[in-house]
Amino acid sequence: MHILIIGGGGVVGQKLARSLAARGQLRGKAIRKITLADIVDPAMVEAPFDVECVACDISNPASVAATLGADVDVIYLLAAIVSAHAEEDFDAGLSINLMGTLNVLQRARELQTKPVVVFTSSIAVYGGEVPDPILDHSFLNPQTSYGAQKAMGELLVNDFSRKGYIDGRGFRLPTISVRPGKPNRAASSFMSSILREPLNGQEAICPVSDDFPHFYLSPRKCVENLIRGAEIEAAELGQNRCMMMPGKMWTIRQMIDAMTAVAGPEPAKLIRFEAQPAIQEIVKGWRFDLRPEKALKLGLSADESFEDNIRYYLEDDKPAA
Template identity: 80%
Template sequence: MNILIIGGGGVVGQKLAAKLADNGTLRGQPISKLTLADINDPASVAASFPVETTTCNIADADSVAQVVTADTDVIYLLAAIVSAHAEEDFDAGWQINMMGTMHVLERARALGTKPVVVFTSSIAVFGGEVPDPIIDHTFLNPQTSYGAQKAVGELLINDYSRKGFIDGRGFRLPTISVRPGKPNRAASSFMSSILREPLNGQSANCPVDGDFLHYYLSPRKCVENLIKGAEIPEDDLGQNRCMMMPGRMWSVRELIDAMTAVAGPEPAKLITWDAQPDIQAIVKGWRFDLRPEKAIKLGLEADGSFEDNIRYYLEDDKPAA
């Protein structure tokens, strides 16, 4: 089993690589090779099988052709520029998020090998004037360029699968929290930083009110679901290959309460509450009453509580003192 992770330098890509290395198998077969590709050469992971790292610019079809090869069995397509960045730089968003997806799928079609393609979409594909609750067959109505780019990607995954060019499956990720590392340019970045930085003894600002509701999943569960998602039999996916990944909805206040329950009262004292209208304009356009029934039936899971998300960060990612 030869696996390629495009976006292998990111938080989810690195954690996915490490988990695959621990497991040693995917889709019932031993992993023979793992390649991590990203715009900058990603860090490697220790494994009992060969692991290669390389650069890849998915906006460049020739670059994609160098990493998607005839012996690639499974492609994890994680690479993207994030929401606020895509909103600020319209051209880059479409070149990377939409054309990058097209380049990967076209390369697979040209090879004729029908690889499994696991595509990470976003709950940002929903929004606007659609009724609650959001179910698996609610029509896509994104209210940001990023959401529109991901919606196009979902349509491509479905069509290329229908034609037999790939065995595609797409998962609309909840906001992944608590993410390790530094804040990025995603509009949702604060949903980790208001927890991560205080847990690390640093201050952080919350740009929305405490009653702001959102849909969350831990990095640990996200990786587990991406592995399960690759292993779903093609016949079980049905005609729509894209679905919501399970998560749970909590308010910002509930996130902070969970942090306090696990880590005590001191971290919450490091949070400031300065409103940021530009961030509010993006995140308040996202829809939150999500019912991921299809993914749950297929065996994917949400976290049991946000206290679990906090514990996972402390166990997996908190820097040593």
Template identity: 70%
Template sequence: MNILIIGGGGLIGQKLAHKLIDKGELRGQEITGMVLADIVDPALPDAPFPISAASCDIGEPEAVAGLIDKDIDVIYLLAAVVSGQAESDFDIGMRVNLHGTLNVLERCRALETTPVVVFTSSMAVFGGDVPDPIEDWTIPNPQTSYGTQKAIGELLVNDYSRKGFIDGRAFRLPTISVRPGKPNLAASSFMSSIFREPLNGQEAICPVDRDFAHFYLSPRRCVDNLICGAEIDGDAMGTSRTMMMPGRTWTIGQMIDAMTAVAGSEPARLIRFEDQPEIQAIVKGWKFDLNPAKALSLGLSADESFEENIRYYLEDDLPRA
């Protein structure tokens, strides 16, 4: 079993690689090789099998052709330009999120090996006039360039699977929190920074009010779900390979209360509320009442409480912050 993680230098890519190394097998087969690819060479964890790093711009078809060969059994397509950057720089969002996805799928088609492809999409495919609750079969209505690019990617994964070019599955990820590291250009970045920074003794700005509700999942549970998602039999997914990844909806206030329950009252005092209309214009278009029934029926799961999200950060990431 040879695995390729495209976006292997990112948070989820690195955590996924470590978890797969610990697990040692995928889809009932021993892992015998792994490649982590990103725009620059990713860090490589120790592994009991051959593991290598590759730099690859998926916007370049030739680079993708040099990355993916007939020996690859499972491809995790995690690489993306995040929401805020894709909105402010339309060209780079299209190049990576749309054309990059197509380049990967076209390479798989050319090889005629039908690899498993796990594509990470986003809840940003929903927005505007969408009924509540949102189901897996609700028609996407993205209100951002990022959401549009991800929705197109979902359709491509579904059609390439229907044609037998890949064995694909596309998961609409909740907002991942609490993320370690530094803030990025995602519109949702504050949904981690308002917890991460205070837990590290630093001030953080929250651009929405305490009643703002959103759909969340911890990095640890996301990785577990990506592994489970790769192991689902293609026939079990039916005629659509796209589904929501399970998460939980909480308000900012509920999440701050959860942090206080785990870490005491001091971190919450470091959060400063300050309106940022440009962020609100994006995130308030994201819908909140979501029913991830399909993924739940296939074995994926959500965190039980946001207190779990805080504990996972303290256990997995704070010691290295």
């Protein structure tokens, strides 16, 4: 089993690689190699089998062809230009999120090996005039360029699977929190930084009010779901290969209260509320009442509580003092 993780330098890609290395097998077969690919060489992950780290620009078909060979059995397509970045730079979003996805799928088609492709979409594909609750068959109505590009990627995954070129499956990720590392250019980045920075003893700014609700999942649970998602048999997926990944909805206040319950009252004192209209304009179009029934039936799951999300960060990712 050779697994290619495109976006292997990111938080989720690195965690996925480490989890697969510890697991040693996928889809009932022993893993013999993982290739981590990103726009720059990803960090190495220790494993009892071969791990290769390569630079790959998915906007360049030649770079994709050099990275994706006929011996690859499973492709995790995680790479993306995130929401606020895609909104600011329309061409970059098109190049990576749409054309990059198409380039990977076209290369898989050329190989005629029908690899399993796990595509990470986003709940940003929902929005606008769609009635609540959002169900598995609610139509996609994105209100951002990022959401539109992810929705188009889903259609490509479905159609390439229907034609038999790939065995695709796509998962609309909730906002992943608490993410380690530094803030990125996602509009949702503050949803980790308002917790991560205070837990690390640093001040953080929250650009929305504390009654703002959103749909969340921890990095640990996201990785578990991505592994389960690769193992679902094609017959179980039905005619629509793309679905919501389970998560749960909490308000900013509930998240802060969860942090206080786990880590005490001091971190919450480091959060400052300061309105940021550009972020508010993006997030106001996101939808929140999501019912991921299909994924739950297929064995994916959400965190039991946001306290768990805080504990996982402290156990897995908090820098040593």
